[in-house]
Amino acid sequence: MIGRVLDGRYRVGPRIARGGMATVYEATDLRLDRVCALKVMHAGLGDDDEFAARFVREAHSAARLSHPHVVAVFDQGDDNGTLFLAMEYIPGHTLRDLIRKEAPMAPAKALAVLDPVLSALAAAHQAGMIHRDVKPENVLLADDGRVKVADFGLARAISAETQHTATGGVLIGTVSYLSPELVVDGRADARSDVYAAGVVLYEMLTGRKPHEGESPIQVAYKHVHEDVPPPSQVVRGLPAYVDALVARATARDRELRPADARVLLHQVRRVRAALDEHLADDPELTADLTPAGPVSRSLDDIDYVTDEDPSTGSGPRVPTILTPAQASHGGRTDDTSVFGARPVPAPRQPGAARPASRPAARPVPAPRRSRRGPLLLTLVLLLALGAGVGGWWFGAGRYVNTPGVINLSAAEARTKVQAAGLTFRVGDRAYSETVPAGSVISTDPGGGDNVLRDGTVTAVVSQGPERHEVPALRGTDLDSAQAALQDAGLGFGDATYRFSEKVAKGVVLAADPKPGTELKRDAAVDLVVSKGPQPVKVRDYTGEDADAATKALEKRGFEVDRGTEENSDSVAKGDVITQNPSSGTLFKGDKVELVVSKGPVLVEVPKVEGMGTAAATQTLLGLGFEVKTEKTQYYVGLEYVVNQGPTAGDKAPKGSTVTIYIV
Incomplete structure (x- = not known):
């Protein structure tokens, strides 16, 4: 799953947590470029159309719940049968981590943590939702101090009637925090969340769960038949009103509990105020919080009731405990579980009729000795022995x-x-x-x-260790490589990009570990991906020797075109007049054009010997030459040209100087 992109939007990152129904990953929302938490339901759940539809409905309900202490739900999706929720990412730890580290906690601190939890639940209850799985693992403590309640994905909208289980006789929840009514018949309302919050408070105050057992069924049984003990039995010195608050929230009869989280929050704040005043005892507050009527029922009061229902006129309804499917001894009781129905003994209601004691027997005369006595005694002993053997056989035997x-x-x-x-x-x-x-x-x-x-x-x-072979990925594009890794049971790690003159951009060059290597499931495979050809910076060689420029450009991988030569009065012959392109970057193999100078235009020097100085000068100037006049040693003032340089017929650049010698 790691490295996979769900719904074309969410790139799955490292795993954060794994639960009974889903795994949570850190992910990146590629569309909004933000980090989120991605809750991915376990494989197979998406194949159930009814579950998928219910999942979508619950996601929509959770998304509508906006509260500062509720983990926000951003999105919901189905990627080819993989159901997921995109949620707010909260960096930090869970209340479970805090309990392990600091419990037993001072009452003031425990209630300070519980306060925002109840605020979130109160908002949910007000919106007609119940959480159904309140536990320390679902309370997130952000690094910046915020407290957030997560996993409203299991909540279901509350109708006018209390809610039954999600699907015929099946209950979702965590056994250590299940209210008695959820265990017995699967009916849940806001008071079920109140009960779980009370258990969480007990755990923060004492560092232990109120009911423990070797298996989830034993724990569930205790929720139905035993009260949550006062925290002061474990931590001495706790005020009586703190015990009363826990007793009120965790009353087995939900009619004795606060009606919803808002009411419990009000009671918590009353207790916090008493603690702030350092009251060792507050009889009035204790009396207000103590549940009305008896809250303790001994196991001696348990009856086994018949399978009858008053609605049919056939007697009382059978309480049913919802026990973990395939539970085994020693199983953990803090994971969200799915429970199936099993009849159990129900607690006797207070005031239930008990058999009247028998009236005292009237004295009778002593029996006469009879020979039937030993026979009867023998018969009784045989019957007792048979009953014992039968009891052993139908019991442990x-x-x-x-x-x-x-x-x-x-x-x-x-x-x-x-x-x-x-x-x-x-x-x-x-x-x-x-x-x-x-x-x-x-x-x-x-x-x-x-x-x-x-x-x-x-x-x-x-079958031994699970191993999956790294597939051949070279030459595939990155998306195809990720899909191949997922199909192979492996994850995508990191992508390293490098230039390649031969492989197109976005195509895989190599994998690490190499193809054929056997790895554990979901192990990360890193990929080297081509960035395409590497761009090469172009240097300007204008005005420099064309041969040297050609060699330098070819050395950098460019193709040089020198097809054009031009005369230039300013650029020496053999130097570069212009270069195209002369800046920026190109790829190896791209063409660079050079225009090379043929030097200035050459003009044939005319013959001016024998001409007068003025005429010779005029002729040379007309052809573009400069004229320099020098007198010979025989100069007598005739002003005639007797010699010149360059000589007549030579070619010289326009603008160059022609010297004439006169007499």
């Missing part, structure tokens, strides 16, 4: 532990699994950088999980 076979070869894994009385099956094959080819990467169920006797263990077997 029906199950065996899945053996751990990670990193074993498929053959070794098969032997070990079959020895445990289970069937071994090879399912998918996947690449792995750490597990050798032919060895087991993972199993379903996982090692240590209980599985029915004679059950099947499906293994994912390694």
Whole structure:
């Protein structure tokens, strides 16, 4: 994906983050020349027409939400099945990073961070939207101090009724922050966001999540059946009104929570004001914030209810926990997950009827000894033994532990699994950088999980490291080279441009690493791209020797044309009169024309010997010569020319001097 241009506009840069449904990249908007964040949905999601349509609707809703504490959505697109969102790029870190670094946080600081988060959620709730996935990973802390809430792409517009799950019985969310109603029946409203914000506040105050477990299903179960504990149980000395604020926001009964983020924001600011006044206790504020009615329900109050629905007149509705698809023990609980339905025990409502205690038995006379007593005792013992064996069989006895076979070869894994009385099956094959080819990467169920006797263990077997060969790219244009790299499972790195006298501009000259090299998926390949011929600066040789000028120009790669020669009174013979072009730049092989001087025009010197001085002078001047007169040693004043130089018949340049000697 790196280096690819989506929708002809967004050049994908380095990866910023990866989530359960999408990967976020830094990207460049080539049209507006700005950096943005590009959220690209995972491959395959765009193939679902219903999902794609819902994605577009949610993107449009998010784009309409304009608030200083909400990450802006700029654009949405579909590039041949690749769905993406273009969003505001926020350089900085997430609230998760801050919690890891600074939690437990002082209440004043935690509430200062929560305040803009609730402001953003309040704007969304006012606009009829719910976020559905409020968590520290979706709170961005910019380097300049701004707080922004991201990922409204999972939000859905709120109708007059509370919202069900996105698609029949499926819920999207992060299990550590799911409200009980979302877990039980998938119904969400603004109070579901309030609950998640309360959990985030608890985590900032204590440095831990309120409910933890070995698997997401255990965490979800606790959200339904256990209250969020007071933060002061973890961090001593917190004011009671801070505990009350957390309890109010995270009440399991959503009717006891603030109606929306705007109401919770008002309560947060009341608590911040009390903290600013350094109040160790504020009974009135604590009483106002404490949820009305009982908020604690013991696990001893749990009933299993029947699958009946009052709307049909057949009894109470079955609460349903929405559990992570294919969840395994030890799975992370802070990733956005997709949940499917599974019936679970519902909490007994306060005041629910309990069976009345039996009345005390009236005294009876002592029984007579009978021979049936030992028989009855034996029968009772046999029944108890049978019940115990049956209970064991229908409980733990029906199950065996899945053996751990990670990193074993498929053959070794098969032997070990079959020895445990289970069937071994090879399912998918996947690449792995750490597990050798032919060895087991993972199993379903996982090692240590209980599985029915004679059950099947499906293994994912390694294909070894994923490698992709660099294709031959020389001679292709840059766009085609990028497409070829993407098709080969590789990314585009940097382009280096250099001049080439033989390869046209924009055509690839070389790749680094070289073609044929095997690389990891999405590894970057750098390209050397032609800038075309290199321009050469032209020097002016006007007035200089034409032969020397020709050699110098040819040495720079130009073709020299000296086809024209002209007479010149000012430029010596053999020198350059004019040059075209005489400045700027040309490419090698381009032509430079020189006009070379033949020197001045030559005129035949006439014979003036024997002529009078005046007549001779007039004749020479008429032909363009200059005249110099000198007296011979025999000069007697006759004023006749007895000699001349140059001699008659010679050719001399016009303007040159002819000397006449007189007597």
